[in-house]
Amino acid sequence: MFNETLGLTEMHDGRNPDVPLFCWSSVLFIFLITAAVTGFVLRVCTQDLNKRLSLPADIRIPDGYLQKLQLSSPPFDQPLSRRSRRASLSEIGFGKLETYVKLDKLGEGTYATVFKGRSKLTDNLVALKEIRLEHEEGAPCTAIREVSLLKDLKHANIVTLHDIVHTDKSLTLVFEYLDKDLKQYMDDCGNILSMQNVKLFLYQILRGLAYCHRRKVLHRDLKPQNLLINDRGELKLADFGLARAKSVPTKTYSNEVVTLWYRPPDVLLVCGVALPYMAAGRPLFPGSTVEDELHLIFRLLGTPTEDTWPGISSVDEFKSYKFQKYKPQPLINHAPRLDSDGISLLMSFLKYESKKRISADEAMRHPYFRSLGQRVHMLPENMSIFTLRGLQLQKDPGYRNSSYPESGEQQRGDR
Numbered sequence: 105m106f107n108e109t110l111g112l113t114e115m116h117d118g119r120n121p122d123v124p125l126f127c128w129s130s131v132l133f134i135f136l137i138t139a140a141v142t143g144f145v146l147r148v149c150t151q152d153l154n155k156r157l158s159l160p161a162d163i164r165i166p167d168g169y170l171q172k173l174q175l176s177s178p179p180f181d182q183p184l185s186r187r188s189r190r191a192s193l194s195e196i197g198f199g200k201l202e203t204y205v206k207l208d209k210l211g212e213g214t215y216a217t218v219f220k221g222r223s224k225l226t227d228n229l230v231a232l233k234e235i236r237l238e239h240e241e242g243a244p245c246t247a248i249r250e251v252s253l254l255k256d257l258k259h260a261n262i263v264t265l266h267d268i269v270h271t272d273k274s275l276t277l278v279f280e281y282l283d284k285d286l287k288q289y290m291d292d293c294g295n296i297l298s299m300q301n302v303k304l305f306l307y308q309i310l311r312g313l314a315y316c317h318r319r320k321v322l323h324r325d326l327k328p329q330n331l332l333i334n335d336r337g338e339l340k341l342a343d344f345g346l347a348r349a350k351s352v353p354t355k356t357y358s359n360e361v362v363t364l365w366y367r368p369p370d371v372l373l374v375c376g377v378a379l380p381y382m383a384a385g386r387p388l389f390p391g392s393t394v395e396d397e398l399h400l401i402f403r404l405l406g407t408p409t410e411d412t413w414p415g416i417s418s419v420d421e422f423k424s425y426k427f428q429k430y431k432p433q434p435l436i437n438h439a440p441r442l443d444s445d446g447i448s449l450l451m452s453f454l455k456y457e458s459k460k461r462i463s464a465d466e467a468m469r470h471p472y473f474r475s476l477g478q479r480v481h482m483l484p485e486n487m488s489i490f491t492l493r494g495l496q497l498q499k500d501p502g503y504r505n506s507s508y509p510e511s512g513e514q515q516r517g518d519r
Contacts, residue, residue, distance in 0.1 A: 201276065203269075204223055204267075204276075215235055218232065219231070223266070232276055232279075233277040233278075235247045235275045246346065247277070257316065259315045260485065261312030264280040265279055279342070282332035282334045283333065283334050285332050286328035286332075289333050290381075293500035294502030296385055296501045297385070297500050297501075298497075299441060303473065303475070304339075304497065305333075305337075307468065307473055309331065313326075314468060321344075321349050328378075330342050331378075336488075336490055379439070379453065380442075383439045383446070384439050384441065395425055405454055416456070448472070479492055480495070
């Protein structure tokens with residue numbers, strides 16, 4: 105009966121008719137079934153492990169680890185304790201300096217040095233932010249703040265923190281690697297971007313910001329150097345060292361956070377200066393001091409009054425500067441390549457009173473972005489806008505040897 109069920113064919117030895125012999129095709133069939141089932145189980149276990157430990161799909165699981173895990177860990181349908189999860193990640197290779205290979209030095213700051221590296225777990229490029237630890241002071245508060253926020257921020261337009269490596273002398277944050285920042289991108293194309301690319305970059309900035317704001321997180325240091333871009337055109341917010349979670353009670357926020365040229369008067373939204381920077385190729389308010397910065401802002405937008413900014417006349421710092429009374433100037437003079445919808449959006453950004461200023465969520469649905477289509481608003485948070493057909497970077501006018509398509513090619517791809 106068993107043989108008939110499996111479709112096996114019996115043959116008998118003529119010298120002993122009671123001894124059946126299975127044909128070789130039947131033996132091969134059993135072997136293939138066994139191999140297929142074994143491979144399926146292994147594949148399912150790997151997928152379950154990746155999901156259970158939140159691992160990247162392309163990770164290389166060490167030989168024999170799955171079998172060891174099945175013997176020593178609770179079943180996959182039972183919760184995994186924090187200690188067990190840490191132990192599992194450590195056995196795979198996370199949290200170990202030898203897991204990552206340094207390649208090139210990308211930059212150096214007061215507290216940290218950034219290296220281009222490669223992960224032995226995935227063979228992918230990574231960015232290694234190596235923070236020097238002082239014996240008495242320990243890790244800088246900016247590093248602690250960045251780690252605490254980024255571990256909970258998972259979005260296609262926010263840089264991913266892959267791993268943390270702690271040693272006696274350093275704290276290394278392992279990030280996904282992106283080719284350049286917006287400043288480098290602008291330099292490479294002679295500060296002349298395709299207006300389609302301006303729109304795609306700005307939308308991604310707003311998308312990442314809206315996600316942060318929904319989670320009550322303020323970035324507070326948005327500038328071209330903290331907007332990272334890969335070769336596909338995906339833009340991601342980075343460097344959350346000065347960010348704050350608004351849910352944490354605090355009486356005041358420090359005002360000297362955002363880099364001066366991109367610091368609005370009340371340090372809340374900087375897209376209003378990022379847009380003309382990309383469209384015109386130069387900062388809108390390149391002040392040298394706080395007073396100079398405010399002077400440039402007031403000269404363009406008009407000196408604030410109680411009508412445009414209720415309560416401003418009672419601010420001591422504002423009164424101490426004794427600014428000249430300026431009238432607002434046409435914004436088109438400073439961003440001539442923007443169309444009427446672009447100027448409208450820019451005006452919505454550059455409102456003195458925060459209650460009247462457009463939010464990141466609202467800005468994403470402004471008519472300026474109508475050409476991106478409706479599906480861009482329906483994407484899951486972890487999905488890139490470039491997964492949508494027809495959305496891709498165009499060749500920038502000042503970019504040499506670019507692999508990006510011309511405008512005509514872009515339009516043909518949309519059909």
